[in-house]
Amino acid sequence: MKNFSYYTPTRVVFGKGAELQTGELIKAQGAKKALIHYGGGSVKRTGLLERICQSLDDAGVEYVLLGGVVPNPRMSKVYEGIELCRREGVDFLLPVGGGSVIDSAKAIGYGLCYDGDVWDFYAKKAVPKACAPIGAVLTLSAAGSEMSDSSVLTNEEGWLKRGCNSDLCRCRFAVMNPELTYTLPPYQTACGATDILMHTMERYFTREPDTSLTDALAEGLMRTVIESARTALRDPQNYDARAQIMWAGSLSHNGLTGCGTVGDWASHQLEHELGGMFDVAHGAGLAAIWGSWARYVYKEDPARFAQFAVNVLGCKNDFADPRRTALRGIEAMEDFYRSIGMPTNLRELGVEPTEEQFRELAYKCSFQNTRTIGSFKVLNIDDIEAIYRMAK
Amino acid sequence: MKNFSYYTPTRVVFGKGAELQTGELIKAQGAKKALIHYGGGSVKRTGLLERICQSLDDAGVEYVLLGGVVPNPRMSKVYEGIELCRREGVDFLLPVGGGSVIDSAKAIGYGLCYDGDVWDFYAKKAVPKACAPIGAVLTLSAAGSEMSDSSVLTNEEGWLKRGCNSDLCRCRFAVMNPELTYTLPPYQTACGATDILMHTMERYFTREPDTSLTDALAEGLMRTVIESARTALRDPQNYDARAQIMWAGSLSHNGLTGCGTVGDWASHQLEHELGGMFDVAHGAGLAAIWGSWARYVYKEDPARFAQFAVNVLGCKNDFADPRRTALRGIEAMEDFYRSIGMPTNLRELGVEPTEEQFRELAYKCSFQNTRTIGSFKVLNIDDIEAIYRMAK
Missing domain, CATH: 1.20.1090.10 (Dehydroquinate synthase-like - alpha domain)
Known part of the structure; x- marks a missing residue:
């Protein structure tokens, strides 16, 4: 048995209706304005996005929306997110989706705390020193990014797919309602x-x-x-x-x-x-x-x-x-x-x-x-x- | 299956020689002066206390010592600890022992952040709002206090044994070297x-x-x-x-x-x-x-x-x-x-x-x-x- 370290600081809120707590969970982190980050239209179709927005409204947490994350998430979306967050004064990242959306949010989180190009961390040219706080609403059981220290991004320049691992990007909370995976x-x-x-x-x-x-x-x-x-x-x-x-x-x-x-x-x-x-x-x-x-x-x-x-x-x-x-x-x-x-x-x-x-x-x-x-x-x-x- | 929440923020450092990292782990928490809290003489006899002190010295972390915690730990020791920490400007609690020592440190942690009598939390007269940071060096596999949210103390006035549960007291880190349990x-x-x-x-x-x-x-x-x-x-x-x-x-x-x-x-x-x-x-x-x-x-x-x-x-x-x-x-x-x-x-x-x-x-x-x-x-x-x- 090897020596090991184990660090899983993510607060898991698990069960039916868990997503209704999202606003309060962000508020408890002391955050004022969230980026709601998501993929395609399914979170809109199912009404999930609306419930999340309502939860943030109820908790008095402001937000901006950024959808369009694709499987094998891309750096162009990450750069867009970083710019949007800086312009809007966002201090909390809320991915709503599966591993791709959470990984994209993690990259945005690193980028918000870094003056250089966030790709540096994925190209192993630099090591992240900080990450903006993240909380996830999970809609897909697969990648485990909601509790992991990893994120994998694809850079369209050269179509390089690279990962970055750091405890800094571990989610503050993960909201998990299994009903969201029925469809x-x-x-x-x-x-x-x-x-x-x-x-x-x-x-x-x-x-x-x-x-x-x-x-x-x-x-x-x-x-x-x-x-x-x-x-x-x-x-x-x-x-x-x-x-x-x-x-x-x-x-x-x-x-x-x-x-x-x-x-x-x-x-x-x-x-x-x-x-x-x-x-x-x-x-x-x-x-x-x-x-x-x-x-x-x-x-x-x-x-x-x-x-x-x-x-x-x-x-x-x-x-x-x-x-x-x-x-x-x-x-x-x-x-x-x-x-x-x-x-x-x-x-x-x-x-x-x-x-x-x-x-x-x-x-x-x-x-x-x-x-x-x-x-x-x-x-x-x-x-x-x-x-x-x-x-x- | 009931809805549940799960929150285990403790950083576990597990394996042979793990105790040598204690000083650096405290330093990483931004702390300046620790209370090393322990029970009887075994931590001295085995040389563990000396290794811990050396580790803190090496990391430039100051410390004061307070031993004498007994099984079914008592409030008199907690009050002594609170007074000592306040007098000495302690900003981190380092229990070295098993559940009793860790539980005693948790009560001291609550007391340092409270103006009233810390027993209020155990008598259910008040709910803790904060706890000083704690990291544990475990020498006994039993109570699980190193990752749990609970502490149980005995008040000699009336010999009441009462518990207090709160996520606030969860250890920042737990150092676990199984060799320490050989004896x-x-x-x-x-x-x-x-x-x-x-x-x-x-x-x-x-x-x-x-x-x-x-x-x-x-x-x-x-x-x-x-x-x-x-x-x-x-x-x-x-x-x-x-x-x-x-x-x-x-x-x-x-x-x-x-x-x-x-x-x-x-x-x-x-x-x-x-x-x-x-x-x-x-x-x-x-x-x-x-x-x-x-x-x-x-x-x-x-x-x-x-x-x-x-x-x-x-x-x-x-x-x-x-x-x-x-x-x-x-x-x-x-x-x-x-x-x-x-x-x-x-x-x-x-x-x-x-x-x-x-x-x-x-x-x-x-x-x-x-x-x-x-x-x-x-x-x-x-x-x-x-x-x-x-x-x-």
Whole structure:
């Protein structure tokens, strides 16, 4: 078990009608004027935006609106937000949406406390020293940005997608009403559940021994998400299934499921390049690549994959050979992905890279053959290309 | 699943040598002068106090010392602390110890921000509006005060033991080095593990349906504590067992294991009066009363106790009758308590109340027959007396 630090200062307000507390929560932060930041028209159509505005009115908190955040959120919107906030004297950021909207707000928050170009933090040219206060109203269970320290932005100049991690951007509060996710299309629900599972699995597949409490928490979380995703897809307005998924989404990425482990994160890196080259949903891309990654690496520590198979997926343990149990678990996970409409290879993802594209994916993912990825098994450019090809 | 709020702002610094960061952690809070608050001589004997002082010296943080906190910490020490801090211009409280020391520091923290008598908050005559900043160095895995919102103090005037709960007193940081618990006597290790389990069980035994994620986390935590307590008693210097128990102690009482449930807390109320009338260790008192409470209430929802039996204690499920499975679980839990040297009735606890004392315990526990306790089954004065007698 590695030494670790754990810091999750976000005040979670969870349950039916939680969004009605938004105004009071901002007021309690001593803020006077908020930027309500959102994506497309769904928050208007559902009446959520109106309820939020009413809540701020009731609390005497002023606000300005900025919509139009897109999936894989872009720097142009961030710059627009920074300018708007400065002009309007905004002192609090209120993203209403999922990970993209929250990540965009985090970048605006950094930018408001910085004289230079906020992209510096994402390009690793500078380290953030402060961030304007943020509170989130969550409408999508997936990225876990509402409690995490991370944000990922895309710069249209060169179409670079880069992340920035800092405790400074952790939300002051997160308002989570599972009912707000009832209207999600099934594909988005499934992508979200996959993202949540993968945030946990990336931390779970570790070579670090003696992490039994973290293991037990992670396994319980994964079992719950698997069961609840099936329920939510069958019965989209099942409050309890939506609630388990939403709370799991926060806990899967706030640090809890990684205390004392060494994360792997290779699947995320592999998906990252797929997302850059082809227009695929993050969760679906992760599902498409995971099985190939797993089969490529499991022999490094078959017992770990066997534990996953038995404790998460309920597979029968083959006591004579943990490798057989491990493979059963990988198959069972792929069965689950297929059962919720997720792809388990690139073809099912709708992507058929050419020979040259396979090489390019590996070249980019290894940062022009200058880095390795993963820690469960350290992967070089050749390993990376082999996994992409296995996933065909 | 009930609506809930969850707020755990404490920065956890966990692992070997963590105490060496104490000075820098205080400095990062902008504090200039700390009160180092502790109990008996063990922190001196082990050299811990010296290492902490050195760490503060290195960080340029001044400090004054105040030892002598006793188990069931007392208001006289709190008043002494408040006076000392005011005289010395202390702006940060650093308890070094377990729950008693941390709770004492929390009361000092409230007192420093209040013109009246700090006991007002414990006597429910006033509600705290502020608390001086606190950071804890934990030396005992049990009470979970390092991440909780609670403190319990005893006022020698009338020997009243009262609690005060407020997010204001949550520690800014908690330094947790499991090695610091190597030297605990076996009885204290076992009492601590029991306290941790009971903090989880009080939240777990709920009539609220559909709390599957919280259930899974709680069950995993309890399984881990049960296994690790056995290991730690057999092998006191087993780092990993000590680490699981220490981290579980924080998570069991920071709110995580109760998200969406309605806690019961009857066992704590029953133990509270035992502790008031007889001089018993909190954990041992809880173990002594729990089995009787469980047998008295389980028929209200045998399925819940059956789930506990199977998922926590690995009992065989009797599919035909959940009541039989439930009873197996209660027996298995008592077997576990005995295996770590904990009592499972009052005689084993070393307490033999007279007929009159049984009536007095129930009278006091029901606040002179003016309140009920518990929620899994609501217990009146007659129920309470019956449970005390069952525990004979």
